[in-house]
Amino acid sequence: MDTHMRILSGIFRAVALTALPAALVAQDVAIKNATVITITRGDIPNATVLVRGGKITAVGANVAIPAGVRTIDGTGKFVMPGIIDAHSHAALENGINEGAESVTPEVQVQLKNDDPVIYRALAGGVTAALLLHGSANTIGGQARVIKMRWGQSADSMYFKGAFRIVKFALGENVTRASSAAPADERRFPMTRMGVEFTVRYWFTKAKEYDQEWKEYRDGVKANPNLIMPRRDLRLEALTDILHGDLKVHSHSYRGDEILMLIRVADELGFKIHTFQHVLEGYKVADEIAKHGAMASTFADMWAYKVEAYDAIPYNMALMTQRGVVVSVNSDSDERIRRLYQEAGIGVRYGNMAVNEALKMVTLNPARQLGVDKMVGSIETGKDGDIAVFSAHPFAPEAMVEYTIVDGKVLFERAEANTLRKVAEKTPGGQY
Amino acid sequence: MARRHFLAIPTALAVAVATASAQTQDPGKATAAAPRTDYALTNVRIVVSPGKVIEKGTVLTRDGRIAAVGATVQIPAGVTQMDLTGHTVYAGLIDAATSIGLPSPSRALPATANAAAGPAAGRGGGGGAGGRGVPLGRGATPAAPVVLPEIDAGAEAADMFAPTDDQLKAFRAGGVTTVGLVFDGGLFPGRVGAALTGTRGGAPLALRAAAGQDVAFGTKRGGVYPGTGIGAVAYIRQAFLDAQYEARLDKAFKAGIPGARPSNDPMRRAMMPAATNEMSSWFVASTERQIVRVGEIAKELGLKGPVVVGSQEGWRVIANLKAAGATAVVSLQWPSADSITGREFLAVGSGKTGTAPAATAAETKEVHGNAAALAKAGIPVALASYGGESGLTFRDRIRMTIEAGMSPDDALRASTVTPAAVLGVSAAVGTIEVGKLANFVIVSGNDLFAATNPIKHVFIEGRIY
Numbered sequence: 001m002d003t004h005m006r007i008l009s010g011i012f013r014a015v016a017l018t019a020l021p022a023a024l025v026a027q028d029v030a031i032k033n034a035t036v037i038t039i040t041r042g043d044i045p046n047a048t049v050l051v052r053g054g055k056i057t058a059v060g061a062n063v064a065i066p067a068g069v070r071t072i073d074g075t076g077k078f079v080m081p082g083i084i085d086a087h088s089h090a091a092l093e094n095g096i097n098e099g100a101e102s103v104t105p106e107v108q109v110q111l112k113n114d115d116p117v118i119y120r121a122l123a124g125g126v127t128a129a130l131l132l133h134g135s136a137n138t139i140g141g142q143a144r145v146i147k148m149r150w151g152q153s154a155d156s157m158y159f160k161g162a163f164r165i166v167k168f169a170l171g172e173n174v175t176r177a178s179s180a181a182p183a184d185e186r187r188f189p190m191t192r193m194g195v196e197f198t199v200r201y202w203f204t205k206a207k208e209y210d211q212e213w214k215e216y217r218d219g220v221k222a223n224p225n226l227i228m229p230r231r232d233l234r235l236e237a238l239t240d241i242l243h244g245d246l247k248v249h250s251h252s253y254r255g256d257e258i259l260m261l262i263r264v265a266d267e268l269g270f271k272i273h274t275f276q277h278v279l280e281g282y283k284v285a286d287e288i289a290k291h292g293a294m295a296s297t298f299a300d301m302w303a304y305k306v307e308a309y310d311a312i313p314y315n316m317a318l319m320t321q322r323g324v325v326v327s328v329n330s331d332s333d334e335r336i337r338r339l340y341q342e343a344g345i346g347v348r349y350g351n352m353a354v355n356e357a358l359k360m361v362t363l364n365p366a367r368q369l370g371v372d373k374m375v376g377s378i379e380t381g382k383d384g385d386i387a388v389f390s391a392h393p394f395a396p397e398a399m400v401e402y403t404i405v406d407g408k409v410l411f412e413r414a415e416a417n418t419l420r421k422v423a424e425k426t427p428g429g430q431y
Numbered sequence: 432m433a434r435r436h437f438l439a440i441p442t443a444l445a446v447a448v449a450t451a452s453a454q455t456q457d458p459g460k461a462t463a464a465a466p467r468t469d470y471a472l473t474n475v476r477i478v479v480s481p482g483k484v485i486e487k488g489t490v491l492t493r494d495g496r497i498a499a500v501g502a503t504v505q506i507p508a509g510v511t512q513m514d515l516t517g518h519t520v521y522a523g524l525i526d527a528a529t530s531i532g533l534p535s536p537s538r539a540l541p542a543t544a545n546a547a548a549g550p551a552a553g554r555g556g557g558g559g560a561g562g563r564g565v566p567l568g569r570g571a572t573p574a575a576p577v578v579l580p581e582i583d584a585g586a587e588a589a590d591m592f593a594p595t596d597d598q599l600k601a602f603r604a605g606g607v608t609t610v611g612l613v614f615d616g617g618l619f620p621g622r623v624g625a626a627l628t629g630t631r632g633g634a635p636l637a638l639r640a641a642a643g644q645d646v647a648f649g650t651k652r653g654g655v656y657p658g659t660g661i662g663a664v665a666y667i668r669q670a671f672l673d674a675q676y677e678a679r680l681d682k683a684f685k686a687g688i689p690g691a692r693p694s695n696d697p698m699r700r701a702m703m704p705a706a707t708n709e710m711s712s713w714f715v716a717s718t719e720r721q722i723v724r725v726g727e728i729a730k731e732l733g734l735k736g737p738v739v740v741g742s743q744e745g746w747r748v749i750a751n752l753k754a755a756g757a758t759a760v761v762s763l764q765w766p767s768a769d770s771i772t773g774r775e776f777l778a779v780g781s782g783k784t785g786t787a788p789a790a791t792a793a794e795t796k797e798v799h800g801n802a803a804a805l806a807k808a809g810i811p812v813a814l815a816s817y818g819g820e821s822g823l824t825f826r827d828r829i830r831m832t833i834e835a836g837m838s839p840d841d842a843l844r845a846s847t848v849t850p851a852a853v854l855g856v857s858a859a860v861g862t863i864e865v866g867k868l869a870n871f872v873i874v875s876g877n878d879l880f881a882a883t884n885p886i887k888h889v890f891i892e893g894r895i896y
Contacts, residue, residue: 093660093720094648094659094660094661094663095658095659095660095661095662097659098656098657098658098659098661098662098665099658099659100652100653100654100655100656100657100658100662101656104656104662104665106665106668106669107657107661107662107664107665108661108664108665109661110660110661110664110720110724111720112720113720113772113773114772114773114774114775114776115775116775116778116779119779119780133661141661141665150776150779150780151773151776151780153719153723154719154720154723155723187654225683225688225689227679227680227683227688227690227691228676228679229676230672230673230676231672231676232669233665233668233669233672234669409781410780410781411781412781412782415781415782416780416781416782416783
């Protein structure tokens with residue numbers, strides 16, 4: 001290639017580059033000289049993490065950083081995978097609970113993409129979350145798994161490739177145990193017996209519905225006059241659960257209700273994918289593990305209602321010991337900013353290994369959301385979702401300095417000196 | 432509730448429009464109806480339609496319709512001549528959507544009409560609207576029919592349009608001679624209609640019923656399903672699916688296929704035309720996220736050419752509107768530039784102060800330029816006062832729309848031809864062409880939208896106001 005050609009080709013490349021969306025170009029970043037907590041392959045001291053085009057392309061001690069890539073000096077800092085919250089109701093609008101019915105899996109929550117809580121979550125190193133329907137219904141609505149792509153439209157924040165997830169709920173919230181309304185103004189079910197019946201009743205209906213459609217699909221080939229059955233979005237969602245296409249995350253507290261749901265699910269032929277809260281999970285961890293379910297719990301919240309009296313902070317460690325994949329979640333627009341501290345409680349109560357504890361806010365919730373192939377650890381090929389801490393995340397003084405999503409630095413503490421103001425303008429906001 | 436009154440308009444619309452009965456909007460004044468005067472508007476500049484102008488000519492009316500238009504028109508005897516030298520006559524403006532004069536979507540309905548209303552009605556034992564039914568409920572006694580406000584899909588806005596004289600006067604003062612009738616919220620509050628804004632001689636107002644199926648993301652229903660905005664979306668999708676199922680049953684029944692038995696569910700029957708694209712669906716959606724949602728619903732359910740009423744943040748989601756093949760009925764009640772979706776992004780983030788900077792003039796212009804941007808992108812645009820309390824400022828707001836970048840021809844099209852088309856009344860209104868209703872707005876000077884050119888006369892159905 002002669003010089004002219006090279007110049008021309010160079011110009012062409014430059015033009016092509018400027019024609020690309022700016023976002024693509026901005027998805028390159030490197031952090032060097034940091035302690036990298038990979039989660040899956042231990043910690044690497046004095047290492048570099050290179051992100052190009054939004055994906056991690058290199059991790060290790062001897063990584064060359066190409067010219068022009070924004071480089072963060074990680075000396076003395078700790079780099080970990082972006083934190084994942086497996087239970088949040090943040091940044092939702094138009095209702096959390098479609099609570100007028102006891103079974104509403106046809107409903108889906110709606111993301112309010114410009115809610116400042118997303119930025120506050122970024123300030124806590126959170127890069128993805130499961131936004132769940134509330135717990136008013138035995139079978140509630142469908143969730144959204146999002147990435148914290150602050151500044152983007154709602155639909156571009158949805159985490160592509162994540163599980164479809166639906167909320168179930170058991171116990172006091174569903175039965176409205178603490179409702180002041182008289183019994184005849186409360187809707188069915190009002191007892192734990194009723195909750196069990198509701199699950200069994202609706203899945204029995206769903207099986208009939210599934211059969212009706214199967215007969216139609218089988219029969220229509222021979223008889224084109226067969227009338228396509230009525231599509232029922234509610235029953236359709238339940239059949240999706242039966243087929244494993246829609247994963248159940250069930251709000252739960254007591255051991256007995258967890259066993260009940262496992263029994264009913266086994267009987268009816270579906271799986272509980274993850275038990276949420278699951279504060280008495282330590283009592284029935286073997287049964288949870290045997291069913292193949294995972295658990296997402298609080299670190300040390302208890303006694304805030306009758307069914308939460310037997311909660312213990314050893315729950316995370318004990319369930320983990322018995323082979324359950326455990327995450328620790330926020331369920332709160334406040335705790336979402338300090339989930340790494342919540343994970344650390346597992347070390348204090350139960351002597352969890354440090355990285356085993358960190359898994360509870362990274363790889364384990366990623367598995368529960370169906371995104372562990374893409375995020376949850378720092379490995380080549382995974383998404384460039386990264387949190388950079390000023391110290392080890394379990395150190396009391398640790399603060400998040402950078403939060404990176406798809407290779408874009410979306411939170412930078414040195415520039416973000418206004419969190420107090422952000423909090424002030426958010427109703428109920430805390431910073 | 433007012434009885435339905437319709438004008439006889441050309442046969443193209445005969446399916447949707449019944450001939451006017453002898454009754455009038457105001458029975459007390461019925462006998463006082465004056466005989467119509469026919470007019471010849473002479474020496475007037477005529478804007479026949481956007482971009483089509485006769486610099487000096489005559490418009491002749493007869494019996495409330497346009498009898499002749501042209502540079503030279505033979506004026507018959509007995510016609511009242513008006514020399515309009517120095518004036519311009521336009522087709523009367525059409526405000527594509529207003530809720531003025533309509534009842535609330537949350538109106539209580541007669542229990543009998545609604546016992547079965549709702550997508551879940553056919554669910555069978557135990558279903559009810561999803562769990563309130565017998566097996567899960569309160570024993571064997573059937574529950575009393577539940578009044579479900581916000582859902583009355585078969586109701587016609589054209590039947591219910593009952594504006595005050597002052598409200599009509601305000602529309603006319605804004606140059607509006609025809610209005611699209613769209614309810615203010617609800618879920619399935621009824622059907623879109625069109626009406627005239629005249630009052631003289633007890634002439635009927637309603638011009639067309641069943642122009643579209645009004646859909647909105649209510650809801651103020653509280654403890655009744657759907658009681659939230661998230662439930663509303665599921666409910667809306669199910670309602671369309673149920674009507675599509677009903678249409679399948681109907682078709683099969685007519686073809687004599689064994690086992691096909693259509694229901695008599697009033698909700699499903701009412702929703703059938705919209706669900707099968709025989710009638711357009713008019714979704715009330717203004718914000719970015721709402722408009723995106725309309726596109727998703729339309730795609731999922733195969734709804735062609737949805738009409739998006741409000742469309743206030745339409746310029747932010749042009750691709751979605753285009754993909755849906757949507758018509759934007761753009762409200763000229765602009766939201767504050769400080770409240771637009773994504774405004775928080777300017778306030779919150781690295782290097783931000785925590786408070787969004789006050790909207791600049793350019794940002795306000797962007798909001799006001801919504802209709803212009805949509806038109807430029809090739810999306811059919813109809814302008815509307817939707818959300819406003821009066822039609823009085825309609826012409827002024829169109830002027831502001833032009834100032835924000837819309838071409839005067841596009842603005843005129845968006846306030847005459849396009850709304851006439853989307854409301855299904857093109858045969859009757861929207862241009863100054865022979866056979867159409869003699870609906871005019873006449874201004875001094877040569878520009879309807881110039882602030883300095885006052886409205887001289889408004890004609891509706893050949894009557895002068």
